[in-house]
Amino acid sequence: MSIPWWFSDVQALGTFDASTATMGALWHVSERLRFVRENVSAADLSEDAAHPATTSTWQRFVEQERAVRHALVEATDEEAALVRSKSRAPADFRAHWEGLGFEPHAVGGGTPADDFLDALFRTSRLVFDGPAAPLATVNLASRARRVSDFLGVTAPAHDDVVFDLGSGHGKVALTVAASADTRVEGVELVAGHVAEAEASALALGLDSARFHQADVRDVDLSKGSIFYLYFPFHGAVASAVATTLGALASQKDITVYASGPAWDYGEFFLREVERGALRLVGRRGEHDEVMVLVSERR
Ligand SMILES: C[S@@+](CC[C@H](N)C(=O)[O-])C[C@H]1O[C@@H](n2cnc3c(N)ncnc32)[C@H](O)[C@@H]1O
Missing domain, CATH: 3.40.50.150 (Vaccinia Virus protein VP39)
Structure with missing residues (x-):
């Protein structure tokens, strides 16, 4: 049996450290995790289970999903509090997201500036x-x-x-x-x-x-x-x-x-x-x- 298509994606995403990542980076990874989640069906998983290491890799994926979701909520709440309290004045806010840059990611689409805005909103x-x-x-x-x-x-x-x-x-x-x-x-x-x-x-x-x-x-x-x-x-x-x-x-x-x-x-x-x-x-x-x-x- 061939290796499931999602295997390498999940392995790559599994090395991401959610505990130290910025809000934008967490958003970017959460979108990539979501793509895998939406495109791997239960039927695929039961078929893939025949492949050695599939079950543990999928388990790791589920844990990573949870860790990223949790860290993203915390990071977004923190940033929202800065905007709400006006600690990030308009000019600072603009300089911040523009400064993150518009260079597209090699994988998964988006740019650092878009990740920041899309996560916040x-x-x-x-x-x-x-x-x-x-x-x-x-x-x-x-x-x-x-x-x-x-x-x-x-x-x-x-x-x-x-x-x-x-x-x-x-x-x-x-x-x-x-x-x-x-x-x-x-x-x-x-x-x-x-x-x-x-x-x-x-x-x-x-x-x-x-x-x-x-x-x-x-x-x-x-x-x-x-x-x-x-x-x-x-x-x-x-x-x-x-x-x-x-x-x-x-x-x-x-x-x-x-x-x-x-x-x-x-x-x-x-x-x-x-x-x-x-x-x-x-x-x-x-x-x-x-x-x-x-x-x-x-
Ligand atoms: C391409 S999106 C742009 C969204 C946003 N302006 C941006 O740039 O991120 C266009 C939006 O126009 C809305 N739209 C289409 N026809 C409209 C109409 N007659 N009146 C108001 N909004 C309309 C659509 O529902 C859609 O959400």
């Missing part, structure tokens, strides 16, 4: 929304590198109101609220995502972040000065939102940081540029997929 991994949310696209959270770029480009300040349109589980909105002295509003169609984001904001004492469960087309965006969009919608919804932002840009100074494909999405923002409402001041991202637009009247 308990950002669920990719979730395919069910039929209850027919308009919603897949909820895929922005990467930390992108959020860092957004903060650098838009520099949200005390009198700004940052909208994350299609805020998902709140990773961007919560990161901005914890990293800058500014107000943040998340708008999200899926009630479960909003509940998760609100729970994180409450646990971290981030009073400057608010979340609204709504279709973005039904929300008054007029108090916003900075808008973040990570390909949240396309077609008619994207067209309607671009029209709303174009109309707002004719009345006040706003900045729009929108990433997504040109077709059926970006084209609607460029239509507002042609209309003379918005000005395209830059393209960013590996594939120029981010458009930075400001009010033409500026």
